[in-house]
Amino acid sequence: MTENQKIQASNIPTIGNRQIKLLEKLCNASAVSGDEQEVRNIVLEEIKPVADEIKVDALGNVLATKFGHGENRVRVMLAAHMDEIGFMIVKKHDDNLFQFERIGGIDERQLPGKAVLVGRDHLPGVIGAKPIHMTTADERKNKIPVDALRIDLGPEIGEKVKPGDRATFATRFKRFGPSIQAKALDDRFGVAILIELLKHAPENIDLLAAFTVQEEVGLRGARVAAYRFDPDMAIAVDSTPAYDLPHWDDEDQNVQYNTRLDAGPAIYVMDRATIADRRLVTLLSDAAQEEEIPYQFRQPGGGGTDAGVIHKTRAGIPSISVSVPSRYAHSAIGLARVDDWANTLRLLYAALVRVTPDLLAGERRG
Amino acid sequence: MIDLSELLNKMLTAPGLSGYESPIREILQEVWAPLTDELSVSKIGSLHGLKRGQGDAPRRKVMISAHMDAIGMMVTHIQDSFIRITEIGGIDHRILPGQPVIVHGREELPGVVVQPPGHLLPESVGDGPVEMKYLLVDVGLGPDELVKKVRVGDIVSYAQEPLELTGEALAGHTLDNRVSVAATTLCLEALQNRFHDWDVWAVASAQEEETLGGAFTSPFDIQPDIAIVIDVCFAKGPGASDWSSLPFGEGVGLGYGPNIHPALYDAFEKKAKELEIPYHRDLMPKMSGTDAMAVQIVAEGIPCAVIGIPLRYMHTPVETVSLKDIRRAGRLMAEFIADLKPDALAHINWEE
Numbered sequence: 258m259t260e261n262q263k264i265q266a267s268n269i270p271t272i273g274n275r276q277i278k279l280l281e282k283l284c285n286a287s288a289v290s291g292d293e294q295e296v297r298n299i300v301l302e303e304i305k306p307v308a309d310e311i312k313v314d315a316l317g318n319v320l321a322t323k324f325g326h327g328e329n330r331v332r333v334m335l336a337a338h339m340d341e342i343g344f345m346i347v348k349k350h351d352d353n354l355f356q357f358e359r360i361g362g363i364d365e366r367q368l369p370g371k372a373v374l375v376g377r378d379h380l381p382g383v384i385g386a387k388p389i390h391m392t393t394a395d396e397r398k399n400k401i402p403v404d405a406l407r408i409d410l411g412p413e414i415g416e417k418v419k420p421g422d423r424a425t426f427a428t429r430f431k432r433f434g435p436s437i438q439a440k441a442l443d444d445r446f447g448v449a450i451l452i453e454l455l456k457h458a459p460e461n462i463d464l465l466a467a468f469t470v471q472e473e474v475g476l477r478g479a480r481v482a483a484y485r486f487d488p489d490m491a492i493a494v495d496s497t498p499a500y501d502l503p504h505w506d507d508e509d510q511n512v513q514y515n516t517r518l519d520a521g522p523a524i525y526v527m528d529r530a531t532i533a534d535r536r537l538v539t540l541l542s543d544a545a546q547e548e549e550i551p552y553q554f555r556q557p558g559g560g561g562t563d564a565g566v567i568h569k570t571r572a573g574i575p576s577i578s579v580s581v582p583s584r585y586a587h588s589a590i591g592l593a594r595v596d597d598w599a600n601t602l603r604l605l606y607a608a609l610v611r612v613t614p615d616l617l618a619g620e621r622r623g
Numbered sequence: 624m625i626d627l628s629e630l631l632n633k634m635l636t637a638p639g640l641s642g643y644e645s646p647i648r649e650i651l652q653e654v655w656a657p658l659t660d661e662l663s664v665s666k667i668g669s670l671h672g673l674k675r676g677q678g679d680a681p682r683r684k685v686m687i688s689a690h691m692d693a694i695g696m697m698v699t700h701i702q703d704s705f706i707r708i709t710e711i712g713g714i715d716h717r718i719l720p721g722q723p724v725i726v727h728g729r730e731e732l733p734g735v736v737v738q739p740p741g742h743l744l745p746e747s748v749g750d751g752p753v754e755m756k757y758l759l760v761d762v763g764l765g766p767d768e769l770v771k772k773v774r775v776g777d778i779v780s781y782a783q784e785p786l787e788l789t790g791e792a793l794a795g796h797t798l799d800n801r802v803s804v805a806a807t808t809l810c811l812e813a814l815q816n817r818f819h820d821w822d823v824w825a826v827a828s829a830q831e832e833e834t835l836g837g838a839f840t841s842p843f844d845i846q847p848d849i850a851i852v853i854d855v856c857f858a859k860g861p862g863a864s865d866w867s868s869l870p871f872g873e874g875v876g877l878g879y880g881p882n883i884h885p886a887l888y889d890a891f892e893k894k895a896k897e898l899e900i901p902y903h904r905d906l907m908p909k910m911s912g913t914d915a916m917a918v919q920i921v922a923e924g925i926p927c928a929v930i931g932i933p934l935r936y937m938h939t940p941v942e943t944v945s946l947k948d949i950r951r952a953g954r955l956m957a958e959f960i961a962d963l964k965p966d967a968l969a970h971i972n973w974e975e
Binding site: 388397429503 | 700702703705713714715716717718719720721722723732733734735737738739740742743744745750751752753757759761762763764765768783784786787788789790791792794857859860861862863867871872912935936937938939940941943945
């Protein structure tokens with residue numbers, strides 16, 4: 258595609274009511290790392306009519322292929338993780354209260370006073386806290402230790418919940434103003450984007466969509482997915498924190514924001530797990546500029562995505578990550594903009610249609 | 624028959640923070656209208672419902688006081704796309720991060736309480752709890768929209784939806800003290816078909832959580848001969864296991880201590896035993912932490928009883944209660960009132 262060959266507007270996938278409904282369903286589903294069944298079922302239902310090949314592998318990854326047309330098609334892997342942070346019930350105590358462990362990086366300060374849904378039946382429960390009346394000022398200077406917390410499902414829970422059951426925050430998806438408030442936007446945004454791209458797959462490439470498992474406990478699904486797909490290049494599609502909040506004194510400037518809402522998709526140059534292939538950085542940023550899609554570079558630094566394992570699979574796979582910026586990941590309620598999601602989808606589509614064998618023909622260079 | 628779950632759901636979805644009780648009061652006016660002979664609103668915003676007795680005038684008066692106000696927060700500052708807050712009533716800041724809330728601005732704005740990342744907080748915070756003054760509320764609007772819709776002084780309420788747990792347990796915010804208002808409503812309903820000599824004044828009082836403003840003023844208006852204060856009390860649960868907590872779902876509390884007239888305590892205990900309603904003596908060695916602290920010392924003083932409904936996780940958005948205890952409290956109050964003879968006051972004395 259040459260510079261003056263902009264994409265036909267009619268081909269570009271967009272975010273409408275149907276896509277928002279699907280994201281709602283995805284976010285409200287429970288899929289704690291290692292127990293991704295509910296999201297896997299939604300994904301399979303959505304992509305069965307459009308994918309050419311679908312495989313559920315040994316770990317539970319959904320690997321879907323949509324072949325393009327013509328010669329010398331580049332094999333492009335997209336990865337989005339289906340799993341979310343959450344809890345596992347580990348012990349039932351005599352008082353009918355349940356002890357639990359955190360799965361994935363959850364700040365223990367986010368736990369007291371929250372509603373949760375336990376097990377496949379989504380039984381409601383609460384993580385209570387000691388009444389403030391019974392605490393001392395000194396006590397309130399310390400965190401409530403996670404060992405002191407319990408999940409309470411009522412006095413007649415009986416055998417309906419048992420150790421091993423997973424739980425998530427009970428947050429239900431909400432749309433308000435330009436924003437979405439929901440749990441598990443990390444990474445149901447990515448899952449929703451991959452579904453749309455499969456439905457609007459560019460014909461110049463073979464699209465290899467990996468809906469991965471166990472990202473939050475060590476990028477485990479992506480490793481075997483990349484091995485099986487053996488792609489020419491890969492893009493991890495995730496959600497990354499926007500720390501675009503004011504400094505506590507309201508005066509100092511916040512220069513460590515990672516990303517900002519309303520600034521469009523976040524292109525990764527480097528995180529703790531991956532140094533992105535510069536050719537792919539250029540591909541994405543050029544596509545954004547040519548299509549006039551707002552974008553931002555994620556501030557280089559910590560964090561990691563599925564790209565962290567994909568780029569080191571087999572003999573090495575040129576890789577990059579693109580994320581929808583969102584606030585308050587790994588807590589009960591995340592908050593993000595519909596427009597940032599839509600622009601991430603547009604950018605990925607615009608980049609994919611620009612992929613040619615020439616892109617990766619030479620040696621990697623910066 | 625009143626459907627208790629339905630009544631509670633209706634009451635719990637209404638805000639009504641201390642000093643801003645009108646949303647819950649309007650719901651109660653509707654619920655109490657068919658159960659009372661007269662309704663009025665006090666100068667401070669408490670709701671008074673009078674159900675006249677069938678005894679000969681002049682009749683004695685019993686007042687039931689159940690506070691209807693809720694704890695919550697108030698906007699102190701707007702910074703870019705974010706809101707800073709302070710508390711109304713007692714809130715442990717450690718339960719706030721990640722809580723769903725509604726900011727009551729020019730319209731209702733759903734949002735979330737935010738614990739900013741460590742690098743945006745004073746170093747002294749470290750990875751410890753974040754004080755309320757450093758927390759933010761995000762309603763997902765940009766700065767231009769936000770200043771049009773929210774002002775300093777707007778109230779912020781919890782938005783956790785009620786959850787039905789097993790064994791007729793209910794979790795949600797503001798169960799303190801809407802469950803007592805519900806029990807009072809059940810009491811009024813039970814009295815519909817009962818003969819009672821005394822006039823019954825049901826009061827949904829205002830501002831208990833901050834100033835006891837309703838409890839100081841309604842008894843002055845009503846001048847009751849005795850008062851029954853009903854509020855939540857501590858149920859045993861995580862972090863609450865000593866003598867001050869009662870078993871969960873296993874009966875009501877009967878307050879015992881200086882705020883309570885011992886003869887009224889004895890009368891309630893006798894009635895509970897007679898009806899086989901499970902109860903526990905709820906020891907209140909100093910102040911009861913209820914409307915009774917005020918009611919008892921209005922005018923020349925008023926004999927008070929305190930009924931407690933055991934509640935877990937008080938002042939969090941996931942307070943948990945047993946519906947069984949709400950029904951027990953309603954029934955106990957109704958039976959006690961129906962049994963008040965015209966001369967009952969003679970027995971509320973200090974002769975032992």
